[in-house]
Amino acid sequence: xxxxxxxxxxxxxxxxxxxxxxxDRVVIPPGTTALLGPNGAGKTTLLRLLxxxxxxxxxxxxxxxxxxxxxxxxxxxxxxxxxxxQLDNLPPRMRVSEYCxxxxxxxxxxxxxxxxxxxxxxxxxxxxxxxxxxxISSLSGGMRRRLVLAQSLLGDPDVLILDEPLVSLDAEHRxxxxxxxxxxxxxxxxxxxxxxxxxxxxxCQHVMVLLGGRLFFAGPPRQLAEQAIGNVWETxxxxxxxxxxxxxxxxxxxxxxxxxxxxxxxxxxxxxxxSVLNSATHAQRNAPYH
Numbered sequence: 001x002x003x004x005x006x007x008x009x010x011x012x013x014x015x016x017x018x019x020x021x022x023x024d025r026v027v028i029p030p031g032t033t034a035l036l037g038p039n040g041a042g043k044t045t046l047l048r049l050l051x052x053x054x055x056x057x058x059x060x061x062x063x064x065x066x067x068x069x070x071x072x073x074x075x076x077x078x079x080x081x082x083x084x085x086q087l088d089n090l091p092p093r094m095r096v097s098e099y100c101x102x103x104x105x106x107x108x109x110x111x112x113x114x115x116x117x118x119x120x121x122x123x124x125x126x127x128x129x130x131x132x133x134x135x136i137s138s139l140s141g142g143m144r145r146r147l148v149l150a151q152s153l154l155g156d157p158d159v160l161i162l163d164e165p166l167v168s169l170d171a172e173h174r175x176x177x178x179x180x181x182x183x184x185x186x187x188x189x190x191x192x193x194x195x196x197x198x199x200x201x202x203x204c205q206h207v208m209v210l211l212g213g214r215l216f217f218a219g220p221p222r223q224l225a226e227q228a229i230g231n232v233w234e235t236x237x238x239x240x241x242x243x244x245x246x247x248x249x250x251x252x253x254x255x256x257x258x259x260x261x262x263x264x265x266x267x268x269x270x271x272x273x274x275s276v277l278n279s280a281t282h283a284q285r286n287a288p289y290h
Contacts, residue, residue, distance in 0.1 A: 041211050097119050
């Protein structure tokens with residue numbers, strides 16, 4: 001079965017007087033899409049709408065040709081959906097395996113022996129097998145994050161919505177979780193909000209950049225990196241710039257105009273992301289008031 005396509009049309013969402021999403025026509029294709037943007041860009045709001053945990057906004061969300069505002073379509077989607085929220089909200093007194101069995105039951109996975117097989121498999125995938133009998137309250141932050149990802153993968157959903165799945169993970173587990181998410185890209189449609197642009201987005205087929213609830217880039221990671229061609233520099237001089245990263249003692253990477261002593265370097269996905277943000281921020285600041 002071909003993974004579903006997600007289509008957003010005239011999607012608006014507000015909190016009070018503030019518009020947090022303003023998307024005209026956006027298509028999220030099958031495969032894995034990284035959703036990038038600073039805090040407050042609208043990423044979590046969009047994911048909550050896609051996962052049907054937030055009330056629908058004006059506009060339409062079509063998943064596999066069905067409008068999820070329709071109750072029957074929404075129920076059908078939930079049967080094939082995996083969702084990992086940014087906040088884990090895990091029940092502290094449940095044991096790890098009990099929690100996975102409970103989530104699998106909610107996903108209507110039957111019989112119980114099938115749920116047990118799924119639990120054993122998915123805990124092995126996220127490296128929690130030896131903690132299957134531990135209470136959730138005893139887990140570290142990184143283990144809890146892996147458990148949240150594990151429950152979203154139960155039942156092999158063909159729509160996967162992940163909000164900051166790499167938060168609290170060390171470098172080794174971030175790499176293994178990126179591989180796990182990317183491994184099944186051809187079998188499902190995955191949308192991942194992340195701040196780890198070079199690590200997560202580079203492993204995705206598609207990237208979207210949001211700022212102020214609006215879409216400023218959509219395309220493959222290579223094209224995002226290309227947005228910064230000719231504007232990435234390394235220098236030994238610390239400078240006051242919003243798009244500067246320290247690479248080591250007396251070594252800095254700058255996206256923007258050439259700094260004094262700057263040496264041109266090839267751009268990464270993160271450099272392209274910063275370049276898009278710089279352009280978008282400048283455009284918003286200079287937009288005429290209506």
